[in-house]
Amino acid sequence: MAEITVAESAGFCFGVDRAVKLCYQALEQHPHVATLGPIIHNQNVVDDLTRRGARIVDSIADLQPDECVVIRSHGVSAAVYDQLEQAGNPYVDATCPFVAKIHRIVEEHTRAGDFILIAGDANHPEVAAIVGHCKGNCFVFESEEALNNFFQKKLVNSRKRLAIVAQTTYNILVWEKCLEALPKDNPNIMVYDTICHATQVRQSDADKLSRKSDLMIIVGGRHSSNTVKLYHVCNRNCRSYHIENSDELYTLDLGNAEKIGITAGASTPAHIIKEVQQTMTEIMDNNAVEEDINFAEAL
Ligand code: F3S
Numbered sequence: 009m010a011e012i013t014v015a016e017s018a019g020f021c022f023g024v025d026r027a028v029k030l031c032y033q034a035l036e037q038h039p040h041v042a043t044l045g046p047i048i049h050n051q052n053v054v055d056d057l058t059r060r061g062a063r064i065v066d067s068i069a070d071l072q073p074d075e076c077v078v079i080r081s082h083g084v085s086a087a088v089y090d091q092l093e094q095a096g097n098p099y100v101d102a103t104c105p106f107v108a109k110i111h112r113i114v115e116e117h118t119r120a121g122d123f124i125l126i127a128g129d130a131n132h133p134e135v136a137a138i139v140g141h142c143k144g145n146c147f148v149f150e151s152e153e154a155l156n157n158f159f160q161k162k163l164v165n166s167r168k169r170l171a172i173v174a175q176t177t178y179n180i181l182v183w184e185k186c187l188e189a190l191p192k193d194n195p196n197i198m199v200y201d202t203i204c205h206a207t208q209v210r211q212s213d214a215d216k217l218s219r220k221s222d223l224m225i226i227v228g229g230r231h232s233s234n235t236v237k238l239y240h241v242c243n244r245n246c247r248s249y250h251i252e253n254s255d256e257l258y259t260l261d262l263g264n265a266e267k268i269g270i271t272a273g274a275s276t277p278a279h280i281i282k283e284v285q286q287t288m289t290e291i292m293d294n295n296a297v298e299e300d301i302n303f304a305e306a307l
Contacts, residue, residue, distance in 0.1 A: 011219070012285060015213040015271040019281050021206035023104030024048050024274050027081040035060050038076035038098065044068075044088070045133065047080050047102075048220040048275035049229030051252070071097050082133040083107040085140020086115075106173050107134060110202045111141040117171040117198070118144035123164050125149065127186055128175025131231055135175050152185040159191055169196040176204035177234040177274075179241075182209060206274065207234060211241050214271045218242035223265035225257070226250045227284050228273030235273030244272070251267040253280060254287035262291065 020028075027047055034041045035057070042063040046054045054064070065077075068091040071077055076098045079088075083103035092099050098156040103111075115123050119210055128135040135260075137152035147163070149155045164170065172190070174183050180203060190197055218224045228235025229252060242248040249260050262268075268288060272281045 009296055010266055012268045012270065012288055012292070013217060014281060014285055015210070015217050015269065016228070017206070017210040017213045018088075018270065018272040019274070019276050019278055021204070021210075021274040022090060023081040023106060023204075023206075026104070027078075027102035028053060030100050031057055031062060031078050032060075034076050034078050034100045035062060035282075040075040041071060041078065042071060042075050043078045043080060044084060045080060045082075047078065049232035049235070049273070049278065050275045050280075051229065052280065053073065053275070053277060068092055068095050068097070071095060074098070076100065078102055080133075081107065083111060083137040084133075085137050086111075087140055088137075091266065095222055103137075104176070104204075106202070106204050107137070109241055110138050110176070110200075113173055113200050113202070114138055114146065115143060117169075118142045118146070120169075122169040122198075123147070123169050125155070125158075125170060125172040125174070127155075127172065127178050127183060129171045129233060132175060134177075138173070138175075152182060152189050155186050155189050159189070166191065166194055167196060168194075169198075171198040171200060172201045173200045176202060177207045177237060178203050179237055180208055210234070210271065210274070211238065214238045214241050214269075215245065217269040217271065218245035218248065221246050221267045221269035223262065223267075224269045224271065225247040225284060225288065226271055226273070227281055228252070228276045232273045232275050235276070238271055242269070251284070254283040257284065257287050257291060262295070264295075268292070 031047050042065045046064055078100045079102055081102055081104040124142050126138055126148045130148040147158055224246055226239045239248055239250040
């Protein structure tokens, strides 16, 4: 009989939970509500909010007059706050407080003339928003190699005051390598470890669980960067699959895994994790029955 274990830290983090609750609250308090982009990378939640009347808009220019807009947990650039003030629409700021803290760090440092290094994916909305709070120069890099290149090309003066921050979902192991790559001869580098604790715990739980599992299932939106990172953490240790919902389990080759681990990204609701666990249990129970029948027929 297969043993199925769900990681304790699987699912909604504090910031996503808060953003989703603020969105439902906004729907109760305002006749017209829009979210600036999908509130989270989870289609079920987005569909439910849409059914209740929330629209998704791409920019402030798309808002109807008086429509209340919810800013998602990834945050937005300073320019978007300016546009909102000008448009005069009411808004609910669901930026995760941990992300807002990064905005304050980069704003203060760039105002003081410091150069900002941002570890993260330049195309991710959280990173775009962080860049949008810099009042001076910054450089976004995804890997230790890119950071090394930056220093080799001498793009900043070797004595320049620098501050380094990370996207909240940045890979801890890569972050540690990046810190080692910082020039040792510049005493003016301020390091801010802004990787979210929830992400650290989720990645480290996923790492531990995948080391003792034959198979890992990682549940979360295809476009959820923290879910994709969990997949990569697990796939180093055992066969791993990234799925969005329990239906996809039927399409996978589960083989004869005996120890199966399940974890989920920060935007995966608890009920979807439960469904995956139940479906996985049913599939493995059926497989066990089939094996017994085949064994009996072979006798
Ligand atoms: Fe915030 Fe951490 Fe979640 S930064 S949105 S609590 S992953």
